[in-house]
Amino acid sequence: xxxxxxxxxxxxxxxxxxxxxxxxxxxxxxxxxxxxxxxxxxxxxxxxxxxxxxxxxxxxxxxxxxxxxxxxxxxxxxxxxxxxxxxxxxxxxxxxxxxxxxxxxxxxxxxxxxxxxxxxxxxxxxxxxxxxxxxxxxxxxxxxxxxxxxxxxxxxxxxxxxxxxxxxxxxxxxxxxxxxxxxxxxxxxxxxxxxxxxxxxxxxxxxxxxxxxxxxxxxxxxxxxxxxxxxxxxxxxxxxxxxxxxxxxxxxxxxxxxxxxxxxxxxxxxxxxxxxxxxxxxxxxxxxxxxxxxxxxxxxxxxxxxxxxxxxxxxxxxxxxxxxxxxxxxxxxxxxxxxxxxxxxxxxxxxxxxxxxxxxxxxxxxxx
Numbered sequence: 001x002x003x004x005x006x007x008x009x010x011x012x013x014x015x016x017x018x019x020x021x022x023x024x025x026x027x028x029x030x031x032x033x034x035x036x037x038x039x040x041x042x043x044x045x046x047x048x049x050x051x052x053x054x055x056x057x058x059x060x061x062x063x064x065x066x067x068x069x070x071x072x073x074x075x076x077x078x079x080x081x082x083x084x085x086x087x088x089x090x091x092x093x094x095x096x097x098x099x100x101x102x103x104x105x106x107x108x109x110x111x112x113x114x115x116x117x118x119x120x121x122x123x124x125x126x127x128x129x130x131x132x133x134x135x136x137x138x139x140x141x142x143x144x145x146x147x148x149x150x151x152x153x154x155x156x157x158x159x160x161x162x163x164x165x166x167x168x169x170x171x172x173x174x175x176x177x178x179x180x181x182x183x184x185x186x187x188x189x190x191x192x193x194x195x196x197x198x199x200x201x202x203x204x205x206x207x208x209x210x211x212x213x214x215x216x217x218x219x220x221x222x223x224x225x226x227x228x229x230x231x232x233x234x235x236x237x238x239x240x241x242x243x244x245x246x247x248x249x250x251x252x253x254x255x256x257x258x259x260x261x262x263x264x265x266x267x268x269x270x271x272x273x274x275x276x277x278x279x280x281x282x283x284x285x286x287x288x289x290x291x292x293x294x295x296x297x298x299x300x301x302x303x304x305x306x307x308x309x310x311x312x313x314x315x316x317x318x319x320x321x322x323x324x325x326x327x328x329x330x331x332x333x334x335x336x337x338x339x340x341x342x343x344x345x346x347x348x349x350x351x352x353x354x355x356x357x358x359x360x361x362x363x364x365x366x367x368x
Contacts, residue, residue, distance in 0.1 A: 047108045050115045053086065053148050054122050055214070056130075058099040058139035060222075066090060066097045067180050068134040075130045077118035081107040083130060086148040089212045090179040092232045093221040097179050100212050101139065102150045103128075142214055151213040155225055156188070158251040158333075159205040159242035160341040168192050168201035170238045177233045185209045185220075185233055193284055193340035194353035202341045204331075205242060206251055207233065245341075246333060256329050259337070259368070260293070263324040263350065263361035266300065272357065273297045273320040280354040287329070289340065290352050294325035324361060326352070337366065 061069075075083040087102035107117040114121050118128070122144055129138040163171070177185035189206040211218040211225050218225045221232060225247055233240040265273075274297070282290040299315035306312055330337045330344060337344050344350060344363060352359040 047080075049106060049108050051104055051106045052115050052117075052122055053145055054103055054105055054128075054141045055143040055145075055150065056101040056103050056128060056139040057142045058101060058137050060093050060096040061099045061137065063097060063180075065135050065137065066099060068132075069099065069101075069137070069180075073130070073132050075132060077129070081105070081117045081119075083117070083128070085130070087150045088182075089150050089152060089210075090182055091184055091210075091212070091219075091221040092177065092179065092234050094232060095234075098222045099137070099139075100142075100150060100214075101130075102148060103130075104148060153211055153213055153218055155209050155211055155218055155220075156248060156251060157207055157209055157225065157231075157244050158246035159203075159207055159231070159240075160245050161203045161205065161240055161242035162195065162200055163203060163238075163240070165199055165201050167238045167240070168203055171203060171205065171240060175235055177235060183210070187233075191284055191287075193289065194282065194358075195340075195351060198358070203240075203242070204245075204341050205240070256331050257337075258327050259330050259366055261326055261328045261339075261344070261350075261366050262364040263326060263352075263359070264364050265322045265324070265359065265361045267316075267319045268322050270318050270320050273322045275357045276322060276324065276354070276359065280357070282353045282355075289329040290354075291327045292324060292352075292354065293327055296323040297321070322361075323364070324359065330366075 069085070069088055071085055071088055073085045077083070082105075084104045084106075085101055086104050089100040091098045091100075105115065105117045105122050107115050110116050120126070122128075122141055124141055124144065126141050127138055128141065129136070171187065171190050173187055173189050175187040176183050177187075186208045187205060188208060191204045193202040193204075195202050209220045209225060209231065211220040213219075223229045223231070225244065227244055227247060229244050231242060231244065233242065276292065276295050278292050278294055280292045281288050297320050300319035300321050301313050302316045304312050304314045328339055328344075328350075330339050332338075333343075335343060339350055342348070342350075344366060346363055346365060348363050350361060350363060352361070
């Protein structure tokens with residue numbers, strides 16, 4: 001029997017073309033079944049991720065930008081990194097606001113198990129940008145750790161400032177310094193003194209500052225909170241630029257001591273010298289800060305040449321030398337005794353506002 005006959009049938013029974021079609025269909029069915037029932041390939045392992053927290057010093061920022069910064073704001077520099085603001089600390093600095101942020105940085109781990117954010121590890125000193133729908137800022141990394149909150153601390157300080165008389169009236173215990181609805185400082189107590197200028201006042205202010213601790217040092221407005229530094233406290237009614245005189249400890253403005261101080265004025269006109277009398281006082285509010293207890297007046301001496309050419313020491317006809325004994329209310333500070341906020345010692349100058357007379361005299365001695 002022929003394999004394929006004249007009619008194209010295989011073994012005289014099956015058409016060759018039909019057989020090929022059947023074989024093709026069978027092959028497709030077998031291949032499809034193998035694909036459907038084959039095991040799924042193992043997926044590629046997902047990259048490991050981690051989160052670190054960094055302190056970002058943004059520096060000084062205009063108030064309209066500060067008002068837009070909030071906890072929860074996010075930024076993504078690429079498809080594998082995310083930043084989220086977890087804490088905000090504001091302090092006044094000049095006419096702007098200093099901004100320090102705590103941010104959560106999420107990214108993939110590299111072969112050394114180091115977190116990669118925006119293509120590099122979050123190194124100290126690295127600058128990071130934050131861009132949202134409302135603002136764009138940037139700052140330097142100052143610290144990296146595990147906490148999502150900044151380390152802040154309230155510190156009581158004694159401040160001194162010389163201001164105009166109107167501002168002195170405005171500074172009141174209970175005043176709050178607020179930035180973007182956050183209280184950053186508070187005025188606890190105020191004492192006002194006169195100065196040698198009638199339009200100026202010397203203030204001693206007890207205040208509480210909310211600072212940010214960075215590298216074991218408390219900072220406010222970008223500067224360390226320590227004696228001699230200057231801080232700015234702006235309110236809606238005034239701006240107080242003051243120097244820190246004392247940090248912590250007993251800084252109650254009522255902690256004073258009364259000392260007997262000897263003062264001396266030279267070449268004073270006779271009528272002015274006669275106007276200074278025992279019993280005259282200077283007051284700051286209801287507190288007596290100076291009381292004159294004694295006054296001694298003697299003519300100033302001058303050198304005159306006589307008609308015969310002789311040189312003589314004689315009394316000045318109108319000028320007087322005045323020695324005043326007064327009880328002054330002094331404060332004990334780490335730098336020594338202070339009167340109305342200024343250090344007092346032999347040779348220093350003090351000013352007494354005695355109502356009808358303002359006395360500017362040199363300190364001869366301070367009693368014990």
